[in-house]
Amino acid sequence: MHDANLWHLNRKSVAGAFAVGLFNAFIPVPFQMWLSAAGAILFRVNLPLAVGLVWITxxxxxxxxxxxxxxxxxxxxxxxxxxxxxxxxxxxLAESMSTIGPALMTGSFICAVTFSTLGYLVMNVIWRSTVKSNWQKRLETRQQKQD
Structure with missing residues (x-):
């Protein structure tokens, strides 16, 4: 609980939190928030963001x-x-696990992997493009001051 990545916002912790939170959001089980919290601690990603993302469902x-x-x-x-x-x-729930359960769990797992991967990649791209844009603005501002 003392790991800085659990609480701070940086590219790795945010992208990882999106992966953990979105994965757990698509798994049809109770206590998704607990699973997401455990995943955030295990993978050392932003805890509040990972837990909050399960509320997509x-x-x-x-x-x-x-x-x-x-x-x-x-x-x-x-x-x-x-x-x-x-x-x-x-x-x-008990009755449906034998009838619709296999299809539901298969589809949920596919969606969980797909959306968690997409969330991770998209957050990395957004974070990097924002940093690049901010650096570009700093350079432009510095050049304007020199002129």
Missing amino acids: NPFTIPPIFFGCYMLGTFVLGQETQNFKFELSWDF
Whole structure:
């Protein structure tokens, strides 16, 4: 908990936090924030950002996101989609793991890896381009002062 990368904003800690947070956001399990916190500590990335990013999947976005993951999983596994009515209960979760579970978990894992990788790469590009732009502005300002 005393590692500076857990609390400071730098390119490595921010990009890594996006990877950890986005990965956990697409895994359909309870306690995503705890998983993200553990991942942030393990990989030494920004803890608050990694934990906050799991809220991409919130009560409003969970249905379309995980339905999309399920559809991707059925496509990848070559299965037909099944009709089901989502319920927020332990019985539904236990029953659905044998019916829609494999497709949902496959699609979720694919989305988790894809979006965490994209988040990591995009944040690196944004960070580097911002630093480059700031250095360019400093050079221009320095040259204008010399003129």
